[in-house]
Amino acid sequence: MSQSISIEKVKYALHKVVENLEKNRQYLNDLDSPIGDSDHGESVCNAFHKIQEIVDKFPEEKRDIGELLQAVGKSIVLSGGAAMGPLYGTAFMDAGKAVLGKEELTPADLVQMWEAFAGGIKRRGQVELGDKTMYDTIYPSFLALQKAYEEGKSLKEMLREAIEGAQEGMESTKDLVSKRGRSSRLGERSRGHIDPGAASSYFIIEAFFGSLIDN
């Protein structure tokens, strides 16, 4: 496996993200029922569906991965809606900004990009770790990615550990009491359920990083 990531790989990874969300659409709706409003799968899938076109129409000759991610983020912000729209949209926009001008991503770039992605969620959502949101999936995945990088692991290992970090993060939300978003009004009653946003973030990371591993 190559130690850098091309724009083609990113495009492919984005398609895989859409696929994976679509596969889990109803599961995400179901997670959003006991502590939310039962629409998370719908909202995420509808918003991400549109990015396929952005990706497909992104001119062949343009090679800037940052620009691509910004275009994706802008689409999600402007036409995504729901809570996840501004959150994922901002995350992609910030991620794009962090790697603007890059035509290949090195492991270091990837770490930087993902830090910005997590930062976008934090900034837009005014959220902390442990608030029982998507941030609880995304930030741990960044930490794992960074740690693996600092330990000098291979890109493949980095990606694998980021996915594991995301999964642990997602699962951690089950025992948390929500502090942000719709479920934050439930107090103790929010405990015992995985946060739907944490789950969709996991599916995004699983597909995005996973496809980079296989690729």
Place this chain on the structure above:
Amino acid sequence: MSQSISIEKVKYALHKVVENLEKNRQYLNDLDSPIGDSDHGESVCNAFHKIQEIVDKFPEEKRDIGELLQAVGKSIVLSGGAAMGPLYGTAFMDAGKAVLGKEELTPADLVQMWEAFAGGIKRRGQVELGDKTMYDTIYPSFLALQKAYEEGKSLKEMLREAIEGAQEGMESTKDLVSKRGRSSRLGERSRGHIDPGAASSYFIIEAFFGSLIDN
């Protein structure tokens, strides 16, 4: 058993009518569900409930059975409501009119009274035999009463045969297609169900004539 009927017996019989309807309240609602609006038991019971007071408050010294029946009929007409209110109310008023001034009812009076009762239904409801209504219970019961009388049977036998006539009449409605009232819009779909009004009429007759037998 005496061959004439006193006002006390009529009063007692009216109480028995209320009791019998009350006992069959839900059954009458249920009959009114497939071919009507599910309220016949409610309407009949509420209206007849009020006649208990009329009967109880009817002055001891007044002995006129016709007057009593008219008072009962007037109450049902004025405050009964639904389809059954004007129908049963008119029937009782007409029945009262037919025996106005009588302090005892002979078998002949009874026949006349019941003919008027049936006539009241027919007049108010513009109804014919076979239209699948309460008239299909009431008119046959009159015919049976009259026949038994003409054959010189005892009062007891007359009453018994009137009840049997009523029962047969009620059951006959099951196979009929409705021509009157709410169920008349169902055409063939009204077939196969006993008419709720035919059933309430049977319970009235069963209790009224039945209590005169036992008494």
Place this chain on the structure above:
Amino acid sequence: MKVKKFINQPENLIEEMLEGFVIANQNKVKRLETERVLVRKDAPVTGKVGIVTGGGSGHKPAFIGYIGRGLVDAVAVGDIFAAPPVQRVYEAIKAADAGKGVLLCLGNYSGDVMNFGMAQELAQSEGIEVESVIVNDDVASSPKERMDNRRGVAGEVILWKVAGALAEEGADLKKIKEVGERAVFNTRSMGVAHTPCILPTTGKPSFQIGEEEMEIGVGHHGEPGIKRTKMMSADEVTELLTRQVLEDLPFQRGDEVTVLVNGLGSTSLLEMYICFRKVAQILSDYGIKIHRTYMGEFFTSLEMGGFSVTLTKMDEELKRLIDAPCDGIHFVQH
């Protein structure tokens, strides 16, 4: 199935509802002391024919929600799905009469026809001028040859609107009856339901129906209609209702109609707008113009799931009356 309803003792429910209703709408309505009759606050209105209606309870906003300027003056309130008794209708007539007479508006049900009819006779015998118009708009309830046997359903709203507006203009009883009858003659409806209501008095559903079924042509007390079918799409069922309604009255290319899409209780306005869209498409195909559209719950059957489509063929006079402002309790128009 357990009954989930916000009620107290079932035997008190109409009285409690009316108590709430009178408090909530005390600027527009008052209750007679003697009888369960609600009347417009300023009734009898001098110089105006009184408009009286009524019927069984459970159809809110009908009947009492239509009390108000440009609409109804007095309502005789029956028990759940039961016509009001004679005395009550009679008191409503008296309360609405300002000396110019009273028009009774009622649905074509033998209970209503008999009770209103006897009350009318009683009032007439005391010198009050009383006429009546009987609504029979439900095309599903009898073939055209037996039109006078048809049920009255949501079309009654059109009668109240038209007769109420005309009465407010100061027209006389004869004229109002004539125009009211024309409005009824020009009105056709048909409904569908997939879920019964539960009668609060008995805790029982108004009808039985399968998990995937609906009843085409249902009455608004849950009376069976024409047939039981599988659930259809919004477009299919709307097409079925609309065509049946259209074909019943000789509607012609160039005609103008008022459309009323009436929710029977639990069907959402969202669904009804989807269905209305199809009504509009069909009318446009027929070359029929929509004069005015009413969308919402106008004549319900408690929480029954379903809706009905009503079309009224307009003429210049009916247009003026439909468009007139009114200030009913649950029916307001500028």
Place this chain on the structure above:
Amino acid sequence: MKVKKFINQPENLIEEMLEGFVIANQNKVKRLETERVLVRKDAPVTGKVGIVTGGGSGHKPAFIGYIGRGLVDAVAVGDIFAAPPVQRVYEAIKAADAGKGVLLCLGNYSGDVMNFGMAQELAQSEGIEVESVIVNDDVASSPKERMDNRRGVAGEVILWKVAGALAEEGADLKKIKEVGERAVFNTRSMGVAHTPCILPTTGKPSFQIGEEEMEIGVGHHGEPGIKRTKMMSADEVTELLTRQVLEDLPFQRGDEVTVLVNGLGSTSLLEMYICFRKVAQILSDYGIKIHRTYMGEFFTSLEMGGFSVTLTKMDEELKRLIDAPCDGIHFVQH
């Protein structure tokens, strides 16, 4: 449980609904060509601050039913229960702005807050004056100490009414924001539900609940409230809601309030009047006077079974604005 709804393809349902809505109400409303935004026919109205609102679909008559004179100018229409995206809100702002600025009215949901907030920034960056008022009236959704975390529910209707009336009077943006915020601060609500709605997009119920249970303090997307209990009588549940609402705001003897009893979808008006009767009794016990009562379906959750009680403490200015006439599509007042 099979889904019994009158819809066609679930993915088309909002578009089809809007198509019907625009045809039915074409005298009052138009749709932007570029975005799923509905605006008052004559918007932008010269000399008037624009009132913009929006949110997820499924709450009919909210939001689009409140478009009209004395109410709302533009609505950004989201998917079922999903906040509208930034671009859409931004287009709504532009469509409503007549140069006097725009007030955004929204419920306190992170989706709405973020999308409206970003749209506001976008519009401001282009020189449009934009302010916002966020509704947080649901007392069941957070303790008083964390009031700014509470959900917005039916109280938003009060904001539209008040802000809309003030805008129609020609007030400036600052003033409307100030009075709007006071109206919100004076408004408290709480709801109850016993039956979920079925999301037409997924065919799934919005929540699970037992055959004899109800959810106290439910949100109008089916969000859990305070507790799950056995069904209670109308009086018991109304007392519970009303006292909790009353105790949250320092209502005092002699205060005047506007009462809004809102049906969440399938609960009948008959039941709601029974419940209102109890609200009125409690208010009377507290020595609180009712200024005006709104009864009906103002902000639903599709066909959810349940209702909510909203109280707004009045002052002279709020009374004038609440009483002002308005001519919304589904909210008309003389």
